[in-house]
Amino acid sequence: MAPRRTRVGKLQGILSMPVEMWLEILSFLSPQDVLQLARSSKDLRSIFMSRSSTAIWKAARRTVECPSPISGFSEPAWANLLFMNMCHFCCKSVVRHINFLFRTRICSKCVSKHIMSHPEVAGNEDQLSLIMTLVPTKVLSIRREGCLPFRCLREEFEAVKAQYLYLPEEMKEAYCYERHKYVEEVTAFVSIGEAWCQKREQERQEELEQLKMDRASAIAERLKALGYGKVFDHIGFTSRFHRHPLVKQPRALTQQGWSKISEVLIQLAKDASKEQIHQERVSQVRGRILVSRECARRGKHRSTLTALEHTSVVRSRLVIASSVFSSFFPSGSPYATTIPSPMDFCTFRLVKNILDLPDDVTVDNQSFRPLLGLFHQQWTEHAHTELIRILVDSEMESIEQKTAFLQLARNVFVCRVCVARELFYPEVLAHECCTRAPNPPQTVFSTLEQRCAWNSNCLARHETLTSFMSTLTWAVGLDPETATVRDIDTLEYYYRCLICHRANLSSGGFKNIYGWRSFVVIFYFSRSRHC
Numbered sequence: 001m002a003p004r005r006t007r008v009g010k011l012q013g014i015l016s017m018p019v020e021m022w023l024e025i026l027s028f029l030s031p032q033d034v035l036q037l038a039r040s041s042k043d044l045r046s047i048f049m050s051r052s053s054t055a056i057w058k059a060a061r062r063t064v065e066c067p068s069p070i071s072g073f074s075e076p077a078w079a080n081l082l083f084m085n086m087c088h089f090c091c092k093s094v095v096r097h098i099n100f101l102f103r104t105r106i107c108s109k110c111v112s113k114h115i116m117s118h119p120e121v122a123g124n125e126d127q128l129s130l131i132m133t134l135v136p137t138k139v140l141s142i143r144r145e146g147c148l149p150f151r152c153l154r155e156e157f158e159a160v161k162a163q164y165l166y167l168p169e170e171m172k173e174a175y176c177y178e179r180h181k182y183v184e185e186v187t188a189f190v191s192i193g194e195a196w197c198q199k200r201e202q203e204r205q206e207e208l209e210q211l212k213m214d215r216a217s218a219i220a221e222r223l224k225a226l227g228y229g230k231v232f233d234h235i236g237f238t239s240r241f242h243r244h245p246l247v248k249q250p251r252a253l254t255q256q257g258w259s260k261i262s263e264v265l266i267q268l269a270k271d272a273s274k275e276q277i278h279q280e281r282v283s284q285v286r287g288r289i290l291v292s293r294e295c296a297r298r299g300k301h302r303s304t305l306t307a308l309e310h311t312s313v314v315r316s317r318l319v320i321a322s323s324v325f326s327s328f329f330p331s332g333s334p335y336a337t338t339i340p341s342p343m344d345f346c347t348f349r350l351v352k353n354i355l356d357l358p359d360d361v362t363v364d365n366q367s368f369r370p371l372l373g374l375f376h377q378q379w380t381e382h383a384h385t386e387l388i389r390i391l392v393d394s395e396m397e398s399i400e401q402k403t404a405f406l407q408l409a410r411n412v413f414v415c416r417v418c419v420a421r422e423l424f425y426p427e428v429l430a431h432e433c434c435t436r437a438p439n440p441p442q443t444v445f446s447t448l449e450q451r452c453a454w455n456s457n458c459l460a461r462h463e464t465l466t467s468f469m470s471t472l473t474w475a476v477g478l479d480p481e482t483a484t485v486r487d488i489d490t491l492e493y494y495y496r497c498l499i500c501h502r503a504n505l506s507s508g509g510f511k512n513i514y515g516w517r518s519f520v521v522i523f524y525f526s527r528s529r530h531c
Contacts, residue, residue: 031060031079100193116154134179208250218253228269237272324368347453386456407484410469414462433458495519
């Protein structure tokens, strides 16, 4: 048996490639790629870390429109700051935010050790204040007695302090001038760096959304090739399909990946196809029943043809009512909203009376326009009363009192129909299940029939999260009786889940830091699974 060929040292072989080929390859690499390549072997590191390779790093920065380094940063160190999501002090925690003022990435565990807050005066406040002007600092809003209201990088502060005290008096002025220029440069770059990070994050989110869309399209094409293309005409299935965990993943669909998920998604399409056939039959029967009832309501002496003609008149009036409602809140205006909808307006009692007027009565825009204000007022009162009824067994007089109560962060709703596990006000008003018909007909006469009037039948009080939100609100220093969702949104707090911390130790990552909304979701699922 031939001895196994070792792969140790194979990477050194790329050093023998022609220089032209090297330059051509490197012209397509980002700073992150070059940095990882430099760390792959000692030979490559010696090449890329030399001053003669500065042009390579600059070319790499141009591929991603990366800002130029601040004074004091080499090209490799600058790439490490911008692209390596690792704490620069413990080298363990993942840190996605760059602190451009302190020119570092630092995790929450290392902040207290390496970021100095409120430096002590120690007898000579003037000298300490001068040294603080020589380092980039963040001014704090609260000052402690005997301390300066600043925050700075501890290592930089100690180094500048030692250098300043070491220099003779005649050299201190020049040193202070150089440091002041450096502080101005860093301070001016903060907004540039944050704008670049924001743009990069936005591009990353767009890339992930595009991956999700491409994956959904690829899965849909495979299901259509298997004969399930008709189910995508059903609005309910399309919504469930795009929300399915196996579909909304930001990764490309491969043949191997399809073989793992095909059984589940094919079964989902089969069930939707059976449901669609059933709804088509129900829709046909329902249409016949409606026509029969209309004929009976118009009397024995009215023919079926006359009843159908009246139905056609009612449909034309529905179109007028819908257009009047849409003109009340034109698309793109600051008051435009998905709720209330034209269906709510058309089911309003006074509007229904106009729709059912005899065929020879003229109905136009002016017939419906005077009812818009009264409808909006009564609909708002009704919707808020329904939400209050779900939460508490009490009555409130004014709409301002109802709105103030519903805005409290401790009031959490849950949908009993779909996968939306937590809903806050006012998003709960626009929840799609509140306006979706339980069994929408496949064949509709108008777009209004695709949805129903707003109702709260699918909503309930989320007992678990209602109790938890009171605890969370108290924990962040707010009063549960007055704190609103917007109050918690304005807090720049992140939350760590200790359960997730134990669960993710083996994965090598740290994914247990969340915003408060994601933290609430994680808490609920952890509690429901009894982790």
